[in-house]
Amino acid sequence: MAYTFADLFEHAVDAMGDRVALIAGEGQVTYRELDEHANRLAHHLESVGLGAGVHVGIQMHNSIETMTAVLAAFKIRAVPLTVNYRYTADELAYLYDDADLDAVVYHRGFGDRVAEVAPAMPRIRHLIEVPDELAPAALDAPVLVPGAVRYGDALAAASPARGFDERSGDDVYILYTGGTTGRPKGVVWRQEDMWRVLGGGLDFFTGEPVADEYQQSRIGAAGEQIRMLILPPLIHTSALMPTFTALLAGNAVIYDAKFDAERTWDLVARHRPTAMVITGDAMGRPLVEAYRHTKADTSSLAVVASGAALFSASVKDAFFEAIPSLMISDSVGSSETGFGGIGFATKGFEQHGGPKVGSHRHTVVVDDENRVLAPGSGGEGWLAKLGYVPLGYYNDPVKSAEIFREIDGCADEHSAGSTLRAVVTGDRARMEDDGSITLLGRGNMVINTGGEKVFAEEVEAIVKAHPDVYDAIVIGVPDERWGNRVATVLCPRAGEPDFESLEKHARSHLAGYKIPRSFWIAAEVERTPSGKPDYRWAKDHAAGRAPDHRID
Template sequence: MAYTFADLFEHSVDAMPDRLALIASGEEVTYRELEERANRLAHHLETAGFGAGSHIGIHMHNSIETMVAVLAAFKIRAVPLTVNYRYTTDELVYLYDNADLDALVFHRGFAERVAEALPQVPRIRHLVDVPDALATGTEPSLPGSVRYQDALAAASPERGFAERSGDDVYILYTGGTTGRPKGVVWRQEDMWRVLAGGLDFFTGEPIADEYQQSRTGAAGEPMRMLILPPLIHTSALMPTFTALLAGNAVIYDPRFDAARTWELVGRHRPTAMVITGDAMGRPLVEALRGAGADTSSLAVVASGAALFSGSVKDAFFEALPNLMISDSVGSSETGFGGIGFATKGLEQHGGPKVGSHRHTVVVDDENRVQAPGSGAEGWLAKIGPVPLGYYNDPVKSAEIFREVFADGRSQRAVVTGDRARIEDDGSVTLLGRGNMVINTGGEKVFAEEVEAVVKAHSDVYDAIVIGVPDERWGNRVAVVMRARDGLPDFESIEKHARSQLAGYKIPRSFWIVPEVERTPSGKPEYRWAKDHTAAHAPDHRID
């Protein structure tokens, strides 16, 4: 057996076949049922001519069928590529083409957009059309597509697949907030190590063997995890695998809705809920007020992949005093980089602070690892199991996949675009994205630090902080924001910001919008914010 997601999942099926695996859209499936459906789809794909190295696009929202498709691809040593379902036709054409997709499994609700893109991507030669909880019933039937139900009905529910290898890869498309999406190529074993339980999340030590997760799961009581981010992102897909490899159940909702989330919590009683920062956290905590939901089962809220500001965490603590809140550092390129735990009233400057981790380091501009106790600022980097690089992009790969130096030797690492500081105890504090540093009058301002302060004001519902051109200072700090009700009190916001930020960090220009645009995973859409400020006069200026 190899350290692949298909093998490890099959261990769980063998150990706990009758446990509940997934809950979504009113349906529940056991491990055995999920396995049989994945086997059937995998055999269908094999019969259609796909196997090791084939690229299978999965253009779907969160559902049981989405995980069936991911598992089916892994079972035949194909490469599943989850597609951002919010992409425009042009963006889809780029991704389909850049990813060299051979086949596409898609939800019926996305059929119209898929149909617009397909003529420009002739490499895709097989389509599987999946029933969709969000479809209207008026979507077109794509010529030549195979109905999901027919594909499963005609195929075997048994395994019978070729031996797999830990060198089998998974490609995750990421980015798109400041440029074109990029495919990050991971060996499956490395991704499992850093994101799905193959390493101890706190110590970085590898687990004993390939059966440890299923063995431990079978010996304990199962828990339930409500995963809200979209499965197109590691912040949802890898927690799903972490749960499934240990015999736990995962709950999905096809579309994020804060009020409905609390109904799901009361109905299905999860122990943990996975979110992506303020984009989900703020509407969730506001929907909880007065909802009358039964939240007694919920013990943990785990966030990652986006800023989770202290003010929103405190609001959770006020509503649920016994809650544990974790904030993880990581990305598609680094995997898990560390975890921190929040307490009420904790001051937060920039991103989260995470505990010491053997594979998370800070390097300077010469790629030298900075020692704990130096207090040095630099670039967040990850050593240990790291990706092979970006798909079909050696130039971009060379920019961040580098050799770093420590204790007289070099080792391969991912050097991210995040600025960070190494603390005395070896913990790491995230300061902000390096490519979103605002240079104003020679001073550097981290956008995330200002964003966290602005969003803590009661008049601000959501905000993105960027730099805009300024004749005197080069750039000025600007905010594109959604107000909570009516016109915000700008004087009060300025006073609030000055109480926590140095003068050069104070926002000087404000744009009010009906909705702040974010990616499906909750990250700021910086390109949209910059385009908006370029096309519209500010609603308020401080000179």
């Protein structure tokens, strides 16, 4: 059975070749056209000696060509690695080296950075430069990296037919984490496992596997096509895997090369998607504020789906106020776990604490002794994922052993008395009475103040709910008395926030030891491309300077 992304995509092409697959900028391609473009690029890669097992870096923003490159790598059993295009030269050099890249496909706008780093990497033996709508240039303009091949030339000289070797579900995909608290790490997934947990190979609600390799394309061909506007960058699974879930079922995906809140609503009016994928508050807040000023027709939009970052109750409420008929889904997961669960909200829903997801046979909470907590126990522990899990971190057996463990399944009805292979994440979670799981926050973002533990994400959600605050990151800073004190780097909506009002607001929702005591004001709160808070930036911003406001 062909449980690989290339084979499953080809099934969709064979069943629905004339449907529109991708829309980006002024361009669009059908399933058949996307397949032919990917075949051409795949044959080109083979022609220069690249094939099964080679690592292909894809340093590109959202575009049709980006997905073409990903599919081309999968077709020849190569390993695509999406590269964070915001990295500095030093960070990029680290990733190129750590990931053992053999080739890089890059948008021309990132060519200067590639030219700065790639020549010092002897393993990289092939470069392809792709035209870039964000950095337009004449078609005959010289490539920015000596020796690079033009994307158009590569496709023109290659065959649009398939004709590739048989693939295996054991073929791997390596996903590099964002590295918000340290160096990026490569998470190695079998393609079949990744497809199961994030590409539609398991029912997202029941956890049951699909019947066969043709089920997604078979059901898609029998139904009406829907359109999804996917806003996160394809360098992250929060965009790449929803794209595959859509494509394997015959649906259409809309991209924007660079996120712009006001332009997003114009895209909704123009292309009429049913669903829009975002990353939490980082996109949700500017989107809902831009909506208040738009006159665009958004009547097609039924679902806003968030994942990979905090989506606070206050921003959800603002969406419901703006679009009362909307449904919001809030997924949890990570690079190491894939899909961890999903929760839904409609107007009138009350969210208390962090995101809550329904019970799921593959998502559990374990205690510090790696024992699964029983549903209804009310206990707190670590979020863990069972079943289809990664093989480990790339070239890092020590770190792999910390995260990918054997756990005691005695409290799990499906595996009583057995040990289970699991990913135990750094996310703290609570097992609720009804079997649902509430996420409390990242364990490595816990602030220990006077012996009390404070989860940064919980405080962030409260601070950002104040009307004077546009965005905020909560950190711990050294304190002589308490060891650490809770602090906030915030971006106000206008001028200086009313700190007295902000303190009262926080005290009405949080215990006293969780109240932010030091505040730094920033013109903009920096986040990673996936929308997650950049805690390193926040700590650097606060270091070496007095806070703009302090509560003693």
